[in-house]
Amino acid sequence: MATQRKYLVREFNAFITCYICKGYLIKPTTVTECLHTFCKSCIVQHFEDTNDCPKCGIQVHETNPLEMLRLDNTLEEIIFKLVPGLKEMEKRQEEEFWKKNKPQENGEDNEGPKAKKAKIDEEEDQEDQDYHRSDPQIAICLDCLRNNGQSGDNTVKGLMKKFIRCSTRVTVGTIKKFLSLKLKLPSTCELDVLCNGEIMGKDHTMEFIYMTRWRLRAENSYPMVLQYRPRIDFG
Ligand SMILES: [Zn+2]
Ligand SMILES: [Zn+2]
Secondary structure, three states: OOOOOOOOHHHHHHHHEOOOOOOEOOOEEEEOOOOOEEEHHHHHHHOOOOOEOOOOOOEOOOOOHHHHEEEOHHHHHHHHHHOOOHHHHHHHHHHHHHHHOOOOOOHHHOOOHHHHHHOOOOOOOOOOOOHHHHOOEEEEEEEEOOOOOOOOOOOOOOOOOOEEEEEOOOEHHHHHHHHHHHOOOOOOOOEEEEEOOEEOOOOOEHHHHHHHHHOOOOOOOOOEEEEEEEOOOOO
16 A cells, blocks of 8 residues: 655645745735746735846836736635635734725824815715715725836825725726825826726726726736826826
């Protein structure tokens, strides 16, 4: 009879741990250029500062390395099978995260007329259309896209709280107004709002973008991430 070899989880560690945080891969996400895999949050955060793969150093993409990420669902399932309790723990952490980061209740400036206006769909559209309140809601992460290559005056900063919850019928135009108010941008500063690296038109609703852009990508999970940056005028 052949000796049955018992494998220890430890022996698989090289394949199921993240090079960046050294923990088990959470939402394992692969860089399609070099096939190196990291936790989704680890690699997304890494790409805020550089376009290179943390493990092998190749340039993943010239401008938007996030385009080269794919979620590895199979590997995620394998890790969940190998590491008992991990799935439950992740779920708990996600719930706690949402408890801590209650969208919309923005503690930093709850007073003042400006702050009130900035509350999407509660104040702005209240008079004419009250239906927004009963609309399906969507959580969105608003991420400031930093221009890595360009030096100098990047006037747009990140939000204090980048998670918001709003009606699925809110348009990109309203999101832009919200950002201008929150970030106290001068009226001359135009913003572009992007999803998956693509600039979104101002009349697109959150639902439309979620269905036609965000959901189509396997690596994308909830909440939807929209990026913004000052519009770059050429000429
Ligand atoms: Zn990690
Ligand atoms: Zn790599």
